[in-house]
Amino acid sequence: MSIEAKEEFRPKIVAFCCNWCSYAGADLAGSSRLSYPADVKIIRVPCSCRVNPMFILRAFEKGADGVIICGCHPGDCHYTTGNFYARRRMTLLFSMLDFIGVESGRTRVEWVSAAEGVKFSATMNEFVEKIRSLGKNVRLEDLRCQNV
Amino acid sequence: MTAQKKQAEQIKEISGVNPLKCMKCGKCSASCPSYNEMDIKPHQFVSYVINEDIEALVHSKSLWKCLSCFACIERCPRDVKPGKLIDAARQLVVRKKGGDYLSPDEMAQLLDPEIPQQLLVSAFRRYRR
Amino acid sequence: MKYSYYPGCTLRNKAKALDDYARASALALGFELEEISEWQCCGGVYPLGSDEIATKLSSVRALNAAKEKGQDLVTLCSACHHVIKRVNDDMKNVEDIRTRANNYMALEEPYAGETTVLHFLEVLRDRVGFDRLKEKVVHPFTGKRIGAYYGCLLLRPGRILEFDNPENPRIMEDFIRAIGAEPVLYPYRNECCGGYVSLKEAELAKGMCDKIHKSASGFGADMLITACPLCMYNLNKSQTGGLPVYYFTELLARALGVCEACGNSREEDGEVTSL
């Protein structure tokens, strides 16, 4: 580790939020002025089941340090079952990511309802804290593109 | 930070209680079996801590009247647990040198042959450092 | 069935009877209390301060000893039960306390609340079963009206001790029924006896115990039973016109007919049988 004063690590975090619950929960966190770090940027998707593993891989490839997927609580999905699909897909994806060196702490699925502004903010604060403690992510890169 | 503020912070830290959660319903005082013996009542403890009036708390005789029976802790609808605040204030006193409420010298006259060890141990724990 | 057993300071001394009767009854009921070696006093009161670690270590040692033997830990005195169960909860659920206590202890394997702590009454209820206990009773207390005195330490805080409903407990009443007597429900059975303040504020404790006696006898109780030596002391102190107080284990041993096996018994040993 270098001995010079390190610049504060500001992680890049992408949050996929479903339109019906979590995006609304994030809106509620906003209108209730419940702050969380600016490192979190939200992408709106219709449902957590719209999140393609490809999106998450792309985020890590482009230098993201953490990715969180937020959906409605189990049983409360606007499309009835979408969040169950998301949960199953992400369980697989995350274990694979862990295997290739993206620690499991960098990925998360969280259920946040439209009424849970407090939970949204708390979750984001906690997630950012976690990512900060993990430090910068190894960037997923296509080795064939590197200059050897 | 003033001394009082510092002590208030200490009480909050030792007790792990957030006094701001109190809604002033008084259920603690309604439940307290020692209520009539106390100069500062259980529900008042909460506002004393909020107002950082710790000087009054540490001199209060309530510290030595609380039975740690947990009735207030069990029934508090706001999870404030006044009993823990009282114990924290007591800790503040006994942890200071000379703050003990019980001295070995007075033991002799307090003892009777029936007293269970448990009583002495408990009293020493609560009253002394 | 063998259980690790934590008697505590008073049961080695002033409340030896509480202990003797329990051990004899346990054998009669088919389980054994194996005293853990080199136990230390639990401290009598649970340290409420969230920053206190050292005062919790004796409980952690006892808990860990039971864990190493792969046994559940049984307590008898209400205070020990209270302290050890709460410390166990801390070790299980409070990360800060767990880390710091383990740092002190430097065990081979850190302790994280793995041991199950049971009060002797819980063993009777959940492991032996009051129905089976009832079958083993040879001298039932038929016709006796007994008030259970719980006090605070067995019950509160209910969410941590998970002993019984803290505002309307039933376990001792069920016990009383099992030994053939009639339980008397009275509202002061979970009110404090005054606890340790009786040392310096004897009058305060006496007033509280008077209320308890009055309430119990008002509802028609002939006697009280308790699991706590301190409650016993306080209740006896204010016995002016009050009810006789017994350890529940004493009645248990008598009901099971194993009293003689105890060897050590109280001076007023004859009293209960003559009741």
Next chain:
Amino acid sequence: MQRVGVFVCHCGSNIAATVDVKKVAEMALMEPGVVHAEDYQYMCSEAGQARIQEAIREKQLTGIVVCSCSPRMHETTFRTAAQRAGLNPYMVEIANIREHCSWIHKDMEEATKKAVLLMRAAVAKVNLNTPLRPGESRVTKRALVIGGGIAGIQTALDIADAGYEVDIVEKTPSIGGRMSQLDKTFPTLDCSACILTPKMVEANAHERITIYTYSEVEKVTGFVGDFTVDIRKKARSVDMNKCTGCGVCQEKCPSKKTPSEFNRGLSTRSAIYTPFAQAIPNVPVIDREHCIKFQTGKCGVCAKVCQAGAIDYEQKDEIITQKYGAIVVATGFDMIRLDDYDEYAYSQSKDVVTSLELERIMNAAGPTKGHLERLSDGKAPKEIVFIQCVGSRCADNRGKSYCSKICCMYTAKHAMLIRDKYPDVNVTVFYIDVRTPGKNFDEFYRRAVEEYGVNYIKGQVGKVIPQPDGRLLVQGVDLIDNRQILKEADMVVLAAAIEPDPDVRKIATMLTASIDTNNFLTEAHAKLRPVESPTAGIFLSGVCQGPKDIPETVSQAGAAAVKAIGLLAKDKLLTNPCTAHSDELLCNGCSQCANVCPYGAISYEDRQVNDHGIREVRRIAVVNDALCQGCGACTVTCPSGAMDLQGFSNRQILAEVDALCR
């Protein structure tokens, strides 16, 4: 290449105070495709919208990004504005720089940086947008109201009066709900039955209202304008068409030990029963669990005594399938169970009752025929204590976090009625706060104190101690006088918290309507759309949305009706064009997408395709736009990547990811 315009809103100081809006606009001009960028005080204002429209026309914009509040707030506003200027409304993207940025960050530099990123993501997305055209779907001109309490009845009446068919589904044998259990109502002390019964009769007689009592909603499919609902009509064992409601069967029924639900278990009823005298319909049901005939096969008294021959032991549950355009939820509430509040001796003494039980005791049709008496010994009480906030406003895990809202007023009502009818009875109320925000509410409470001499004590009760003589010792505190109080009472009344009917969770799941942690249904907007669920076509009436009293419930019921009428009045609805579609060159017809589609919107057809010159017939997935709701489950499942979602395409979302991680 698109020609994109970026519009940055100040939202007064809401955004501009923390985000350097000029900087955001400036940075936007450096983004690919952006040919115009400006900032303005209020983009949503007339003038703001005019600026957008002007820019679209003048700069021939093909897409716009508005950096403003949440799209849930003003997406429609800006889409409509763009459309009026000739732009396809789906060429509009919103960057949420208020709720997700300015309102939660304090540091201007940091917030500006984030706002720029959010703007870039929106620009990246809009660059890939394509014009979309919504389809149309028809509206079934019929409404379903779930719950037959005052909320459901009022909503049904209002919708029916506007000319639409309405069905009410009520799970108990009669409509009327909680209000039918009340004796008097605050703040005017009307008799509850006297004002409710006419409404029940009106609903029953209305030519456009059909009431299904003893029935439950079993299955809901479809979407706004076109729901299909299965209703289970539980077997009543009594023929509704033959029964004359004479009541002889109930009189003669030998099984009379069942606790009466209507009287909160304070009295018993027969196994064949109508819950109360004014029940609608006035046709009894057989409670098969307690019926001797059903349990042992031997009895049949009711069939013997029924002159009309209406008893039918063979009757079976019936499923009714009906189409609806709108659904109103009016499932109401119940009181919480008091098992966890044994310090108040509720389970130890019969003389400790809940307020709803007192309501029944005070009612002439109740267990004591309206005489105020102790349930333990039938004696007239002389001293009554009321305890407020039992399980309301709690932060522990025993109670509810919210204020139940109605207790302060009904307690004042009870206290007043008791003092009025029994002037020798002393009434004490232990309260934490008295909350009376309503028309004539505080005056009502003050009358209880000033005219009726009700003793209000500020402070909670710690314990209710039953005494050997049967009286109750109430140990409370007076926080004003700073003293502990020991008060002997003959009766104690607990103002238990109210909670949504436990079945609401099941119903919300069927309707895919959102629900909060307390099981109250969530409204589309807390302030501006309080009677609509975020799920289109679902409306909220009464306490299922949050605690409220009767006047409030009735006004909300009317509001829900108006919203439902507004929907039913339309012949057609525009459908969401953000639907899935499959690329016929990539699809291999594997059927995986159809397996995950919750709407059955995907089917397969053999189609002639031209794959780079090779013509062949392939099995290809086809999405029915009218059924597809655009969740995107299929897009992720598709192994060949043929399935994509319009408006949220893979390329669009990847572009957003790229922009945010840049």
